[in-house]
Amino acid sequence: MIDSYSWPEQAASKREHWLDFVIEHDVIGFFEEPITLKSGKISKWYVNWRTATADVFLMDQISQAVLDFVDAQGIEVDCFFGVAEGASKLGVLTQYKAALTSKAFAKGSHTLAMGRAKPKEHGAAKDRFFLGEPRGRVLVLEDVTTTGGSLFACLAQLKELDVDIVGALCLTDRSLNEAGHSTVAQQLHTQDIPFYAMSHAGQLLPRAVAKHDLDEETRAQLVRECPFLTEL
Template identity: 30%
Template sequence: MLSKEEVLNIFTEAKALLTGHFRLTSGRHSNRYMQCAQVLKFPEYAQKLCADLAAKFQGQKIDIVVGPAMGGIIVSYEVARALGVPSIFCEREQGQMKLRRGFTIEPGANVLVVEDVVTTGGSVKEVMNVIRELGGNIVGVGVLVDRSNGAVDFGVPLHAELTMDIQSWEADDCPLCKEGIPVVKPGSREVK
């Protein structure tokens, strides 16, 4: 198992922890942003972090790993590789999270849901709904970074490589906006 210091070193070396004024996918604002794509662009980091994440689910029967596009695709692939099971992903079609490309989940299949970063857990919850509608059994959620500091509850075991308390504010209450600091929207999804 990787220590918190080892995980932080990987994120630091990859220049993945950004500071500034950011608009998150949830619509909230923050002075820090975790850009996991900067870590996942290095195959050796992706493999190391995801193998460690997979080890946290050791002993559980997992049939398939599912992540949301975009951030969860590489995480799903690498965790599934470490577990020796298939990897698929959900993606948006007309704003709705779905399985596409011929991907399926057999009723009763034990599914591990993974993601790069969670703040409110919205994308993960959408993926979980898709899996449940298809009769899948969700055994847990694995993430590289839990920005909620453990506050988000998926109703199943949650394991994170890194748990951080990164402050965020509603846009109306953002002190950075009040200071007139321009806001940036990183990431792949539009703001809610």
């Protein structure tokens, strides 16, 4: 079964540190009553990276974790590019830090790329779609994937412009099916695009439930919503 690539075993300590970071900063939370997500799915829980990524101190740690993950996976990247607009800041900051530590760092060595949420009506493609065009081997970053709609749209646009996409990476993947496999990874496999997830629902929900000491009924609701969790 096709699935996302996660932290390799030799980076297990960094994986555990990352999962603890996600829980510590309340990226995972719970609703008193189930709500309908943008995807149309009814859910009792949420993933929200907006607060953490609005904090410069935390963003420094998040972007460094992305670089650590990429290094552990051995992904060769020339340009980090965030899906507009949710991951734009992450893409820019990660690219900036990667460039600063590169032995080849010099004028013209790295591009600081950012996509426009809404393309301009006129001008060259590099200006209509981007504030800085991605160059070289591009890794696309996303904060959360549920259905993957925003990520898929971004990838389709980049492919139309012949961008060399080496993969897509998300901070948290909640697109798990009943068997616990990533539906986003399965769809991207058909396009020959590797999908990397630094964390996923199966890892995070048990930790978040324990932190918030949820009652038995709420735990049962979560198990019904997420069949890949046999118990909480």
